[in-house]
Amino acid sequence: MSDASTPPENPKPAHPKRGWRNFYGRRHGPTLNQAQKEYLNEDLQALSPGDVDWDVNPDRRPIDVAARFDGKPVWLEVGFGGGEHMIHMAGRYPQVGIIGCEPYINGVAMLLGKIRRARAGNVAVHPGDARDVMDVLPAGSIHKAFLLYPDPWPKSRHHRRRFVTQEHLQPLFDVLAPGAEFRIATDICDYVRQAVEEVPKAGFEALFSVPAAFDRDDPQEVSGDWDQPWDDWISTRYEQKALREGRKPHYLTYRKPLG
Ligand SMILES: C[S@@+](CC[C@H](N)C(=O)[O-])C[C@H]1O[C@@H](n2cnc3c(N)ncnc32)[C@H](O)[C@@H]1O
Numbered sequence: 001m002s003d004a005s006t007p008p009e010n011p012k013p014a015h016p017k018r019g020w021r022n023f024y025g026r027r028h029g030p031t032l033n034q035a036q037k038e039y040l041n042e043d044l045q046a047l048s049p050g051d052v053d054w055d056v057n058p059d060r061r062p063i064d065v066a067a068r069f070d071g072k073p074v075w076l077e078v079g080f081g082g083g084e085h086m087i088h089m090a091g092r093y094p095q096v097g098i099i100g101c102e103p104y105i106n107g108v109a110m111l112l113g114k115i116r117r118a119r120a121g122n123v124a125v126h127p128g129d130a131r132d133v134m135d136v137l138p139a140g141s142i143h144k145a146f147l148l149y150p151d152p153w154p155k156s157r158h159h160r161r162r163f164v165t166q167e168h169l170q171p172l173f174d175v176l177a178p179g180a181e182f183r184i185a186t187d188i189c190d191y192v193r194q195a196v197e198e199v200p201k202a203g204f205e206a207l208f209s210v211p212a213a214f215d216r217d218d219p220q221e222v223s224g225d226w227d228q229p230w231d232d233w234i235s236t237r238y239e240q241k242a243l244r245e246g247r248k249p250h251y252l253t254y255r256k257p258l259g
Helices: 035-043 084-092 105-118 132-134 156-161 166-175 189-197 237-245
Strands: 072-077 096-102 123-126 140-146 176-186 249-257
Touching: 035 105, 035 156, 072 084, 072 132, 084 096, 084 123, 084 140, 096 132, 105 123, 123 132, 132 166, 156 237, 166 176, 189 249
Parallel strands: 072 096, 072 140, 096 123, 140 176
Antiparallel strands: 176 249
16 A cells, blocks of 8 residues: 555656656667767757746746747747758748747757758757647747657557647647748558548648548548648658558648637
């Protein structure tokens, strides 16, 4: 029997607002090389979007994201992986500021190398969970959001870990400005099914039609509006892997309604 007067060693707070989050992905991979360690030590702090971490901002005060980017419109990329899409967009749209979130530290180090080489000045990097960033973004402060090849969590009992659940979609909806676009790319048919069901429930409108032949009870690859990538698309590492393994990309575009 446990002694109620002795607190457990690592108490799990009753509510995520107190700083604990159920992140199931990988945070570390193979050993970082010397240059990557240097990027993390020397560059990461200056690239912070603001006071995101719980130890510096336990009250979750909104950060001044507009000031962080000198009044430019701000975009958000969730799970940037190796950062190839983020650095591509930063170069293509210098008039925009882009915040990227990625808990996998090896991916963060890869992006930091790309930022140095491109001398990109319009990016901010949070080396952690996008939910922590969404907590502190002012409502309506983000003008475009990207969720590119999110972790598929294929087992049914793990579907609730997917980003396209209300726990993630509701805060995303809140931080987006009216009219803001939300792009999802995935190669997983069942992820398409869950996005089609869940994203509109959070308030988004789909800018594509679900093909009549798409069977939500048995999602299989079906051609439709979602076959066409965006005009400014660059293929990511995970998309390349999907293509090599014979899976078809789907490009889903949503929008936060204007009204
Ligand atoms: C399958 S990878 C895709 C990476 C990249 N977007 C690409 O297309 O190559 C999914 C990424 O999402 C990240 N991720 C998972 N949950 C996240 C969260 N809550 N916030 C931010 N990133 C997350 C993972 O660490 C992982 O690197």
